[in-house]
Amino acid sequence: MELQSEQLVPNNCCFTCLRRSDDYLHIVSGDGETSESKPIAELLVKHFWFKQADFVSTSQSVICQICWTRVDEFHQFYLEVERNHRDVDPTKAEVKHEVSGCSEDLDVPPPVEVVVKIESTNEEEPEQDSEDDGQPDRNSEDDDRSEQQPPEETTVVIVDRKPKRKYTKRIKTENPVAKPKGTYQVKDAKQLAEEDEIIKAHVKYICEICGMNCPTFTLFQKHSKVAHEIQGCITCCGTRYHKKVRLLEHVQRLQDPNCFKCDICNKSFVNSRGIRRHKEEMHVPDELRIYGCDRCPKRFTKKSQLAYHLKGHDTLDNESAKCPQCERTFQTESQLKVHIKIRHTRPTDFICDVCAKGFYSKAEFQRHKKQHEMRPEELRVQCDICQMWLKNALCWRKHYRRHNQGPTACDLCGHISPNATALTSHKRHRHRTERNHTCQECGKQFKRPLGLREHMASHTGEALYTCSFCDKTFNSNANMFSHRKKMHPKEWLEQRTAQLEAQRGVAPASVQ
Numbered sequence: 001m002e003l004q005s006e007q008l009v010p011n012n013c014c015f016t017c018l019r020r021s022d023d024y025l026h027i028v029s030g031d032g033e034t035s036e037s038k039p040i041a042e043l044l045v046k047h048f049w050f051k052q053a054d055f056v057s058t059s060q061s062v063i064c065q066i067c068w069t070r071v072d073e074f075h076q077f078y079l080e081v082e083r084n085h086r087d088v089d090p091t092k093a094e095v096k097h098e099v100s101g102c103s104e105d106l107d108v109p110p111p112v113e114v115v116v117k118i119e120s121t122n123e124e125e126p127e128q129d130s131e132d133d134g135q136p137d138r139n140s141e142d143d144d145r146s147e148q149q150p151p152e153e154t155t156v157v158i159v160d161r162k163p164k165r166k167y168t169k170r171i172k173t174e175n176p177v178a179k180p181k182g183t184y185q186v187k188d189a190k191q192l193a194e195e196d197e198i199i200k201a202h203v204k205y206i207c208e209i210c211g212m213n214c215p216t217f218t219l220f221q222k223h224s225k226v227a228h229e230i231q232g233c234i235t236c237c238g239t240r241y242h243k244k245v246r247l248l249e250h251v252q253r254l255q256d257p258n259c260f261k262c263d264i265c266n267k268s269f270v271n272s273r274g275i276r277r278h279k280e281e282m283h284v285p286d287e288l289r290i291y292g293c294d295r296c297p298k299r300f301t302k303k304s305q306l307a308y309h310l311k312g313h314d315t316l317d318n319e320s321a322k323c324p325q326c327e328r329t330f331q332t333e334s335q336l337k338v339h340i341k342i343r344h345t346r347p348t349d350f351i352c353d354v355c356a357k358g359f360y361s362k363a364e365f366q367r368h369k370k371q372h373e374m375r376p377e378e379l380r381v382q383c384d385i386c387q388m389w390l391k392n393a394l395c396w397r398k399h400y401r402r403h404n405q406g407p408t409a410c411d412l413c414g415h416i417s418p419n420a421t422a423l424t425s426h427k428r429h430r431h432r433t434e435r436n437h438t439c440q441e442c443g444k445q446f447k448r449p450l451g452l453r454e455h456m457a458s459h460t461g462e463a464l465y466t467c468s469f470c471d472k473t474f475n476s477n478a479n480m481f482s483h484r485k486k487m488h489p490k491e492w493l494e495q496r497t498a499q500l501e502a503q504r505g506v507a508p509a510s511v512q
Contacts, residue, residue, distance in 0.1 A: 014064040015055070016044075016071075018212075018223050021064035028055045040068065043075055192216070195248050202251045203236045217244045246271065281305070326436070367394060389502065450477075468495070 013020050015027060027040050040063060044050050055061045196216050205220040206213050209228050214220035224232030233240045234247055241247035249271040252259045260269045264283050269275040289299035291306040295313050300306045312331030315321050321330040325344050330336045341360060348358025350365035354372045359365040370379065381396040382389050385403050390396040405419035412431050417423035435445035437452040441459045446452045454476050457464050463473035465480040469488040474480040484492045
């Protein structure tokens with residue numbers, strides 16, 4: 001078979017390995033099958049799942065020299081095995097089958113060889129009359145042989161058959177929590193093509209190694225597995241997706257941020273798994289919450305949820321998830337990592353391209369970008385309970401949670417706080433004993449970083465605050481507040497009234 005050396009068309013590649021090559025062979029020639037091209041197609045159909053109709057009768061259906069060498073070597077090995085088994089004597093197979101001692105259809109364990117050792121004893125056995133026991137006389141030669149030869153070890157083949165396990169019928173227990181039936185349906189070619197079009201409108205199926213552009217996600221994964229021997233993945237928005245359904249949900253959420261929104265509480269999620277887990281945990285009737293915690297009033301619908309919740313109690317008791325800097329304890333290690341990242345390290349992994357401000361989380365970075373894209377009055381959200389206007393949606397969520405919290409008393413001093421958030425702030429400022437912020441000049445310690453910052457201003461002479469009604473400067477925010485209220489009471493009252501009207505008043509015309 002003559003090797004052709006032509007330059008492949010950029011869109012063509014080897015039919016088997018999907019790689020481009022300069023040395024290739026035509027599987028089917030353009031003028032019809034020839035003596036050289038016919039064996040290639042026959043061998044591919046014989047040893048693979050391909051059909052004759054899969055080979056297009058053009059010069060684009062080619063196979064590279066490497067793949068053809070492998071196919072030809074396997075075919076020669078196939079013929080050799082076929083010849084060897086054709087020449088085998090059928091009686092040998094029957095003998096081998098009889099020696100095995102069991103049928104192929106029966107699932108019997110292999111025989112176990114047991115060595116039985118026969119030992120001779122000096123005790124004389126009483127002679128038995130052959131007429132009494134009805135046994136014939138033994139041959140004298142056999143008696144002599146048994147007396148002269150020493151006892152030998154004989155091998156007895158015993159088939160160890162394990163007794164069959166009795167069938168016991170499983171008793172089904174009644175579970176009040178009905179498991180949802182699977183709603184997965186097999187998708188046809190049209191639905192798969194529509195999903196590929198939705199994804200390719202945002203990201204292409206391009207191989208990161210060789211740059212090949214595949215028309216479908218299935219062909220892309222096949223190319224990655226055959227050509228590069230790896231699991232194919234598509235990178236979008238800095239995240240790698242190995243499954244098509246996750247990539248499709250990501251693209252759908254980019255097109256519609258409220259694509260996965262709870263129809264009960266209007267909370268949005270990243271994918272379908274998040275909203276399904278949310279509904280199973282938050283919007284389940286109380287009569288289905290059959291698993292209750294013996295240490296707190298929480299109840300769950302699944303035993304696994306209760307087990308995970310109890311692990312949190314054990315972690316708090318053992319203090320295994322304790323912050324080394326502020327000694328705060330958490331229920332899980334993941335919560336501890338988030339706490340350290342937010343409160344202590346705060347790495348700036350995301351940098352704004354407009355103001356060069358750094359952020360530690362992607363969600364905070366995206367909220368900041370909206371401030372550049374939208375006007376401040378467009379970001380404001382009004383509370384439907386107290387009619388107060390909040391700066392953005394994040395402030396509105398924090399404010400809205402306080403309406404659902406009742407007054408709470410401090411267990412240390414009896415102080416009544418309007419909500420749990422205010423109680424936490426009260427304990428942190430009034431009952432916090434540790435002072436982790438130390439002045440490097442005089443060694444004085446403070447509870448909060450703001451106290452240390454205002455104290456350092458007394459050493460450096462830096463003016464931290466300036467009165468909005470005069471030119472006087474201050475090192476303490478409390479001193480500036482007292483100055484404005486005492487020296488500028490009229491101006492301070494007007495400013496305070498304007499702020500309250502802006503918070504509780506009517507929204508600007510642009511927002512309406």
